[in-house]
Amino acid sequence: MLLACIAACLETLVHGNYNNYKIFEGVFHHVRQQTNLYALYPAAYEDCNHYGPTFSLLIAPFALLPQKLGVIVWCLANAAALLYAIQRLPITKHQQMVVLWIAALEMMTSIHNVQFNPMLTAMMVLAFVGVYEEKDWLATLMIALGFLIKLYGIAAILFFVFSKHKIKFIGWGLLWLIVLFAAPMLISSPAFIVQSYIDWYTELVVKNAKNANLTESGMMQDLSVMGMIRRIGQWPSFPNWAAIIPGGIILLLPLLRFQQYAAKNFQLLYLAAVLLTVVIFSSSAESATYVIAVTGFAIWYTVSYQQQRWMIALLISMFVLTELSATDLLPDYIRINIVRAYALKALPCTLAWLAIVWQLGTHTFATKSTETRHA
Numbered sequence: 001m002l003l004a005c006i007a008a009c010l011e012t013l014v015h016g017n018y019n020n021y022k023i024f025e026g027v028f029h030h031v032r033q034q035t036n037l038y039a040l041y042p043a044a045y046e047d048c049n050h051y052g053p054t055f056s057l058l059i060a061p062f063a064l065l066p067q068k069l070g071v072i073v074w075c076l077a078n079a080a081a082l083l084y085a086i087q088r089l090p091i092t093k094h095q096q097m098v099v100l101w102i103a104a105l106e107m108m109t110s111i112h113n114v115q116f117n118p119m120l121t122a123m124m125v126l127a128f129v130g131v132y133e134e135k136d137w138l139a140t141l142m143i144a145l146g147f148l149i150k151l152y153g154i155a156a157i158l159f160f161v162f163s164k165h166k167i168k169f170i171g172w173g174l175l176w177l178i179v180l181f182a183a184p185m186l187i188s189s190p191a192f193i194v195q196s197y198i199d200w201y202t203e204l205v206v207k208n209a210k211n212a213n214l215t216e217s218g219m220m221q222d223l224s225v226m227g228m229i230r231r232i233g234q235w236p237s238f239p240n241w242a243a244i245i246p247g248g249i250i251l252l253l254p255l256l257r258f259q260q261y262a263a264k265n266f267q268l269l270y271l272a273a274v275l276l277t278v279v280i281f282s283s284s285a286e287s288a289t290y291v292i293a294v295t296g297f298a299i300w301y302t303v304s305y306q307q308q309r310w311m312i313a314l315l316i317s318m319f320v321l322t323e324l325s326a327t328d329l330l331p332d333y334i335r336i337n338i339v340r341a342y343a344l345k346a347l348p349c350t351l352a353w354l355a356i357v358w359q360l361g362t363h364t365f366a367t368k369s370t371e372t373r374h375a
Contacts, residue, residue: 003104004079007111008072018071019045020114024055025063025070031056031184034192038203050207050284051116053184053196054148060187075111078118082107082295085122088129090264095302102298102315106291109326113288120146120153121275121292127156128271132264136169144176151204152278152292159274161255162267208240208283219340224285225350227343240283247281254360263365265303269356272300276353280346287326293349294322300356314355318348 011017022045030037031053040048062070062077086099110117123146130139139159146153163169185193210221222230226243230236251273260266275296279285285293301307301315324330325339339345 001076001079001083003108004075004111005072007108008075008114011075011112011114012068012071018068018114019047021067021071021074023047023049024051024059024074024114024116025067027051027053028056028060028063031188031192031196034188036199037196038199048203050203051150052148052200053188053193054145054180055116055150056184056187058145058149071114075114078111078116079107081122082118082291085125085129086295088126089268089299090129090132091268091299091303098302099295099298102301103291103295105319105323105327106294109323110288110291115288116150117289117291120150121295123153124156124275124278124292125271125295127153128159128267131159131163131169132267134164136163136165137172139163140169140173141176144173144180148177148180152282155274155278158251158255158270159267162261162270219343221286222283223287223290223343223345224282225280225346226283227285228346228350231342244281247277250357251277254357257361260360260365266360266365268303269300269360272296272303273353273356273360275299276349276356280350280353285346287345290322290326290345290349294318297349297352300352304359311355314348314351318352321345322348 026041026044027037027049030049037049037053059074062074064070065073082103083100086096086103089096089099091099107118123142127139127142127146130136130142139156143153143156146156157173160166160169181197182190182193184196219231221227224243225247226238226240229243230238254260254266254270254273257266273296276293279289279293282289297315297318301311304311307315320330321339322345325335325345330339
């Protein structure tokens with residue numbers, strides 16, 4: 001929380017760099033005024049909004065505060081959400097601390113950009129926790145909220161396979177989708193909100209095309225598997241689907257091991273794999289998004305039965321290529337002309353993802369009851 005506070009105060013009070021927050025609070029005001037959520041408003045902020053209308057209610061309490069105070073409270077709320085979610089994971093206090101320390105620098109990167117990603121990470125982790133604790137209402141609330149705000153959250157629907165109350169899960173999920181879809185209408189109008197969801201889809205299609213264009217993105221987007229292939233292989237026309245479809249199939253294959261579902265570590269590693277997947281297979285992935293992936297990396301590293309030398313080497317490479325590459329601690333030449341130029345921020349997380357899906361597909365995991373007896 002102190003790290004988040006330092007980052008928030010620097011951006012707000014020293015640098016005056018909180019354009020993203022201006023976009024966020026703009027979502028609330030535009031919903032109330034029923035003006036296009038995805039138009040450009042150069043007099044108010046640069047770029048445009050990419051989040052769904054439901055975001056207007058999440059940002060509302062902060063948007064009602066004086067702007068600079070709103071920025072700081074928003075940043076602290078993001079850090080607090082991530083902290084709370086990790087503390088709810090079914091792992092030891094020591095393991096929770098390791099996860100927090102590994103994710104801390106990437107959390108600060110996101111906070112420096114006044115982003116929503118730490119909170120989105122928390123939603124996905126809490127979706128897992130909800131299933132694990134048999135609180136399907138919580139799991140589906142987090143999934144629906146994440147999905148209707150930034151789409152990434154829908155990946156947590158995969159935790160459905162671990163639910164012991166699948167009918168209840170489906171019921172709660174449909175209820176939350178309806179409620180959260182309609183909720184912004186309370187401060188706007190049904191016609192405007194429905195049109196906004198249509199406009200959102202159009203905006204995301206346009207944004208996806210821009211992300212893969214190095215001229216448009218300035219190499220700041222598409223820090224993904226596809227980005228590495230396009231940049232390292234000098235193959236700018238490489239289609240997203242050529243990586244996403246195989247990646248999706250590989251992610252789903254371990255779910256054929258039904259006998260492993262009862263094992264806590266199988267479930268935790270699958271959570272790690274999902275958190276990594278939504279980032280490394282997204283053309284929208286940018287530096288501030290990687291708090292999601294690094295949290296997944298940290299969970300995998302922490303819950304593994306033993307940290308082998310190659311895992312420690314991968315952790316170090318992740319710290320340098322993924323975390324330090326967003327800071328001035330890495331020399332400009334390396335950061336810009338090597339790491340960013342070839343999207344190498346994604347490399348350690350991609351290697352970790354491959355290791356996780358291999359472990360999920362081949363290892364025999366202890367069941368929860370066995371783990372309890374051993375403890």
